[in-house]
Every structure is written in C-alpha cells, then in structure tokens.
Amino acid sequence: MTARNQLTFIIALLTVLLALFPIIASGYGLSLCITLLLYVTMAASWNLLSGYTGYVSFGHVGFFGAGSYAAAIMIGRFGVNWLAASFFGAMVAAFLALLIGWPALRLRGPYFAIVMLGFAGVLKNAVILWKDVTQGGMGISLPPILDIKPIYYFMLASALSIIGLTHIITRSKFGLRLISIREDEDAASAMGINVTFYKIVTFLLSAFFTGLVGGAFAWYSSYIEPGSTFDIKVSIELIIMSLLGGAGTVLGPLIGATIIILGGEYFWTQFPLLHQAILGILIIVVVLFLPEGIVGFFSKDKGSEKRNLLVWMFKTK
Amino acid sequence: MAVTLSMFIQSVVGGVFTGSVYALVALGLTIMFGVMRVLNLAHGSFVMLGAYLVFWAYTLFHINPLAAIVLVSMPILFLLGMIIQRYLISRLFNIPPEDFELMSAIFCFGLSSLIINLAIYFWTADFRSVRYITDALTIGGISFSKIRIISFFIAILITASVALFLKKANLGMAIRATSQNRDSAEICGIPTRKLFLFVFGLGCALAAAGGSLLAIQYTIYPQMGDDYTTKSFCIIILGGMGSYLGAFAGGIILGLAEALSTLFIGAKFSEAVAFLALILILLIKPTGLFGERN
Numbered sequence: 341m342t343a344r345n346q347l348t349f350i351i352a353l354l355t356v357l358l359a360l361f362p363i364i365a366s367g368y369g370l371s372l373c374i375t376l377l378l379y380v381t382m383a384a385s386w387n388l389l390s391g392y393t394g395y396v397s398f399g400h401v402g403f404f405g406a407g408s409y410a411a412a413i414m415i416g417r418f419g420v421n422w423l424a425a426s427f428f429g430a431m432v433a434a435f436l437a438l439l440i441g442w443p444a445l446r447l448r449g450p451y452f453a454i455v456m457l458g459f460a461g462v463l464k465n466a467v468i469l470w471k472d473v474t475q476g477g478m479g480i481s482l483p484p485i486l487d488i489k490p491i492y493y494f495m496l497a498s499a500l501s502i503i504g505l506t507h508i509i510t511r512s513k514f515g516l517r518l519i520s521i522r523e524d525e526d527a528a529s530a531m532g533i534n535v536t537f538y539k540i541v542t543f544l545l546s547a548f549f550t551g552l553v554g555g556a557f558a559w560y561s562s563y564i565e566p567g568s569t570f571d572i573k574v575s576i577e578l579i580i581m582s583l584l585g586g587a588g589t590v591l592g593p594l595i596g597a598t599i600i601i602l603g604g605e606y607f608w609t610q611f612p613l614l615h616q617a618i619l620g621i622l623i624i625v626v627v628l629f630l631p632e633g634i635v636g637f638f639s640k641d642k643g644s645e646k647r648n649l650l651v652w653m654f655k656t657k
Numbered sequence: 658m659a660v661t662l663s664m665f666i667q668s669v670v671g672g673v674f675t676g677s678v679y680a681l682v683a684l685g686l687t688i689m690f691g692v693m694r695v696l697n698l699a700h701g702s703f704v705m706l707g708a709y710l711v712f713w714a715y716t717l718f719h720i721n722p723l724a725a726i727v728l729v730s731m732p733i734l735f736l737l738g739m740i741i742q743r744y745l746i747s748r749l750f751n752i753p754p755e756d757f758e759l760m761s762a763i764f765c766f767g768l769s770s771l772i773i774n775l776a777i778y779f780w781t782a783d784f785r786s787v788r789y790i791t792d793a794l795t796i797g798g799i800s801f802s803k804i805r806i807i808s809f810f811i812a813i814l815i816t817a818s819v820a821l822f823l824k825k826a827n828l829g830m831a832i833r834a835t836s837q838n839r840d841s842a843e844i845c846g847i848p849t850r851k852l853f854l855f856v857f858g859l860g861c862a863l864a865a866a867g868g869s870l871l872a873i874q875y876t877i878y879p880q881m882g883d884d885y886t887t888k889s890f891c892i893i894i895l896g897g898m899g900s901y902l903g904a905f906a907g908g909i910i911l912g913l914a915e916a917l918s919t920l921f922i923g924a925k926f927s928e929a930v931a932f933l934a935l936i937l938i939l940l941i942k943p944t945g946l947f948g949e950r951n
Contacts, residue, residue: 396759398762443936443939443940447939447943449758449759450696450758450759450762451894451939451943453696453759453762454696454887454890454891454894454935455935455936455939457887457890458887458890458891458931458932458935458936459932461887461928461932462928462929462932465928465929466929469926572883573770576763576766576770579763580763580767583763613777613778614774614778616770616773616774617770617771617774617775617778619767619770620767620768620769620770620771620772620774621767621771622767623763623764623766623767623770624745624764624767624768624771627749627760627763627764627767628745628748628749628764631752631760
C-alpha cells in the first residue's frame with residue numbers, strides 16, 4: 341500500500357469508528373473525546389499555519405477565546421442557535437486574524453512569535469475590561485445542555501475538515517507555495533509567488549477553525565471566563581502537540597494531541613497538583629530528544645523528509 | 658476628573674520608579690538574548706524565584722530584605738542559571754543557529770511551566786508580602802512611599818554597576834564582543850561556551866534582583882512573573898534586541914507610558930500600552946530605538 345492509500349485508509353477507518361463511538365460510549369468517554377477532538381482541531385489549525393509556512397504563532401488561544409466569546413454573546417444575548425453562533429465565532433476569529441495578520445505577518449521569526457504572544461494577552465485584557473458586553477471577569481453563563489452528542493459530531497466534523505483540508509493543501513500547488521515560504525521566503529517572492537496573499541489566507545483558515553471549535557466549546561461548557569478561555573498555556577499545548585506528533589505533517593497534530601490529552605487525563609487523575617509541572621517536563625523532553633516529532637521519526641528514510649522537521653518549521657530566512 | 662500638577666508629578670515619578678525595575682529585568686533578558694540568542698520565556702519565573710528568596714530569607718532567617726537581594730537572591734539565581742545553562746540549554750546548541758531562537762523559546766516555556774507549578778505546589782498560590790519599611794516621605798505636598806524610593810536607587814545602582822562592568826571589565830568586553838559576533842569572538846580566543854555559563858547566570862541574577870525589589874514593594878505570588886516576561890520582551894524589542902542602552906531606556910519609557918496612560922486615559926488601558934508600543938515600533942522601526950541593523 342502506498343503512503344497515500346495508507347493515509348486515506350487510516351482516516352476512513354478512524355472516521356467510521358468515531359462516528360459510531362457515541363452508541364457505546366459513556367458520558368465520560370464522550371466528553372473526553374470532545375476535548376480530544378477540540379484539541380486535534382486546534383493543533384491541526386496551528387499546524388496548517390506554523391507547520392507549513394514556518395510562522396510560529398504563540399497566540400492561537402486568542403482565536404479560540406475570541407470564537408468562544410463571540411458565540412457565547414450571540415447565544416446568551418440574542419438567542420441564536422449554537423451552530424450559527426459557532427460559525428459567527430469563527431468569522432470573528434478570522435476577522436481578528438486579518439486585523440493582526442496584516443501587520444504581524446510582515447515580521448519574521450521571534451518577532452512574529454512575540455507579537456502573537458502579546459495579541460492573546462491584549463484580547464484577554466480587552467474581554468476583562470469591556471464589561472458591558474463580556475461581563476468582564478465574571479464570565480458568561482449559558483443554559484446547560486442535556487445532549488452532548490451533537491457537539492461531539494460537530495467537533496468530529498471540524499477535526500476531519502481541518503485534517504482533510506491540510507491533506508488536500510499539501511498535495512496542491514497552494515501547499516507547495518506555503519512550503520516554499522517556509523524554506524526561503526525571499527526566494528519564493530522572487531519566483532513570483534504572492535507570499536503575503538498565501539500567508540494571510542492560511543492565517544485566516546487557521547484562525548477560522550480555531551474560532552469555530554471555540555464557539556462550540558462555549559456552548560458545550562455552558563460557562564466561560566477570561567482566565568481559562570485565553571490561557572496562554574493552551575497555545576503552547578497546541579505547539580507541543582504538533583511538535584510531538586510532527587509539525588508540518590498531516591497526521592502529526594492528531595497523534596500528538598491524542599497522546600497529550602489521554603496522557604494528561606491519566607496524570608490529572610494520578611497527580612492532580614503536579615500535572616502542569618509534568619507538562620513542563622514533557623515540553624523540555626520533546627524539544628531535547630524528539631525534535632522531529634513521531635511522524636518525522638518514523639519517516640526518516642523518505643528522501644526530503646530526512647531533514648529535521650523542526651528545521652523546516654522554524655526556518656526564518 | 659481634572660489632572661492637577663501634583664498628580665502629574667506623582668505619576669511621572671511613580672512611572673520612573675516602576676520603569677527602573679522593568680529596566681533591570683529587561684537588561685538581564687537582553688544580555689541573554691544578545692549573547693546566546695536564547696528567547697528566554699522563563700525570565701518571569703526567575704523574577705518570581707528572586708522575589709520568593711527574599712521573602713523566605715526575611716520570614717525564616719530574619720535577614721534584612723535589602724541585604725538579602727545581594728546576599729541571597731542574586732547569588733542563588735546566578736548559580737541556578739549556570740546549572741540550567743550547563744545541563745539543559747547547552748544541549749540545544751545542536752539545533753542549527755537559524756532555528757535556535759524559537760526552539761529555545763518553546764524549551765524555556767516548558768521550564769517556566771515547571772518552575773511556576775513547583776512553586777505553587779510547594780509554596781501554595783497565596784499572596785504574600787514582605788513588610789519592611791511601610792511609611793512614606795512627603796515633599797511639597799506630594800508623598801512617596803519610602804520603600805519605593807529605596808528600591809529605585811537600588812535598581813539604578815545595580816543597573817549602573819552592570820553597565821560599568823560591561824563597558825570596562827575584561828569579562829564585560831568579552832560579553833559585548835560575543836554579542837556582536839560570536840565567530841570573531843571565538844577566533845580571538847574567547848571561550849564562548851564558558852562565557853554562556855556566566856551570561857545565563859548574570860541574566861538570571863538580574864531577573865532575581867528585579868523580583869526582589871518587587872517583593873519589598875508589592876505582594877508576591879507564583880504567577881507574578883508572567884507579566885514581566887511579556888513586558889520585558891516588549892521592552893527589548895522597543896529598545897532594540899540585544900541593546901543594553903535600549904533595554905534601560907525602553908524600561909523607563911514603558912514605566913512612564915503606563916503611569917501616564919493610567920492618569921490620562923484610565924487604568925483599563927495601561928495593560929495594553931506595552932503591546933501597542935510593540936506593534937508601533939515593529940511597524941515603524943523594526944530594529945528598535947537603539948538597535949542596529951545586522
């Protein structure tokens with residue numbers, strides 16, 4: 341079986357299994373799976389931008405939070421259906437991406453990373469201070485939901501869409517152009533590629549999906565507040581999930597997110613007070629010993645992928 | 658509410674006081690970045706450790722907090738910095754130079770998460786404070802807290818001594834040479850790997866000094882350093898990455914800008930000032946106020 345067929349097969353199998361999952365799952369299993377699919381979607385969105393173009397975003401949680409808040413306000417104030425509200429959240433996140441991407445995507449390497457770090461922090465402060473609309477630090481409460489199956493399917497559809505989209509993009513000229521930006525942006529520009537256009541479109545797509553699941557998450561959790569919704573740790577978790585699985589690969593974020601969410605669930609129950617410290621140790625270990633990620637580690641013999649995947653993703657010149 | 662002259666003066670002085678601590682912390686960060694190219698996202702956690710060391714030295718051993726800055730907090734963080742450099746960060750040097758900066762950022766975030774959560778685990782997330790000198794000094798109808806005046810002079814003293822050391826001492830010149838061009842410095846016989854030990858230690862010690870000054874002025878808690886990490890980065894980009902004068906000026910400017918925006922626009926917006934300054938400077942002059950194009 342070729343690599344491409346393998347990939348299609350794995351995705352098809354996973355889809356069928358996951359689509360049937362709610363029939364046998366307990367409430368706990370289903371909510372764990374919702375969290376898992378939420379992170380798979382966000383990590384895959386991060387990977388689409390940062391893994392392929394090399395622009396490493398430390399502020400993706402800003403898009404998640406923006407999507408959550410926009411959706412929660414639509415649901416809470418205007419009684420909009422949660423599906424429509426989630427898409428509204430996604431649009432808000434994409435709009436913010438356009439706003440911040442226009443200046444930020446001109447910057448390279450550490451500058452872009454730090455601007456995105458600040459971006460998430462400013463959004464959090466804005467939400468805390470803009471009390472009339474967001475209720476500030478009190479957070480927004482939404483009516484509790486009884487059936488979480490629709491949210492499960494929504495998260496599943498989002499995760500599949502972003503992974504499928506990444507799969508299609510990597511096999512298109514669009515994806516090749518993104519990789520050329522990562523490898524050598526000046527050369528790509530000199531070859532006549534409109535680098536700004538490709539960077540912004542990718543940034544918008546990435547923010548859109550992150551905001552989309554953010555909106556659904558607000559409805560699912562029935563309560564959101566600025567501290568946890570804009571937690572910078574989430575951004576870093578997305579990066580670590582992608583790095584662990586393999587950044588710049590289609591399935592890397594899926595594998596990384598699965599390991600970290602399921603592992604995190606185990607550590608959370610075993611060491612409730614220390615699990616964040618354990619995450620810190622995990623980050624250190626991944627950077628020091630497995631910088632190519634799991635997918636990168638197993639595909640070493642494949643010609644061009646022999647190179648360190650991190651070398652690709654952090655290429656700044 | 659009308660802004661009176663005395664309020665304005667108080668704000669400006671307060672801003673400069675805050676800025677002096679910013680400058681101290683940012684100086685540590687910019688030395689590390691200039692010499693080693695490490696984007697130290699754990700800088701704030703070293704600030705926090707410095708603050709707690711002064712607190713514990715005062716609470717458990719009744720050491721004078723001002724003496725504890727120089728005798729306890731800075732030396733211990735200097736050693737800790739050297740150990741971290743020797744056993745952890747030195748392993749990152751296998752990564753190609755052009756990718757090193759961002760890998761080090763992620764690595765340092767992991768380190769920071771470890772340090773902060775261990776601090777929460779062992780010391781709890783309670784707010785604590787060092788009650789040392791609590792009275793105020795009144796000059797011409799405007800009163801200033803004495804401890805803030807003392808802190809300001811300590812911050813300036815430490816910053817000035819480090820500046821003098823970098824300017825005049827042999828080791829200081831070696832640090833500046835390595836920061837300008839690592840390869841040339843190595844050719845001239847500077848053992849850069851050994852120098853990195855010192856530089857990381859010095860950076861951590863400066864963060865600790867800043868943290869100690871915060872401990873005697875305000876309340877401390879394990880996550881107190883997070884703001885200082887982002888603000889320090891804003892300051893060193895504002896002043897120019899790797900520029901020592903830039904870090905000092907940037908710190909004072911940020912302190913003033915925050916104080917004045919609180920006075921004129923309201924406290925709501927002072928948090929965003931650092932970020933707006935960052936965006937503006939990156940759009941207008943990406944090399945920073947005092948940065949040079951390399």
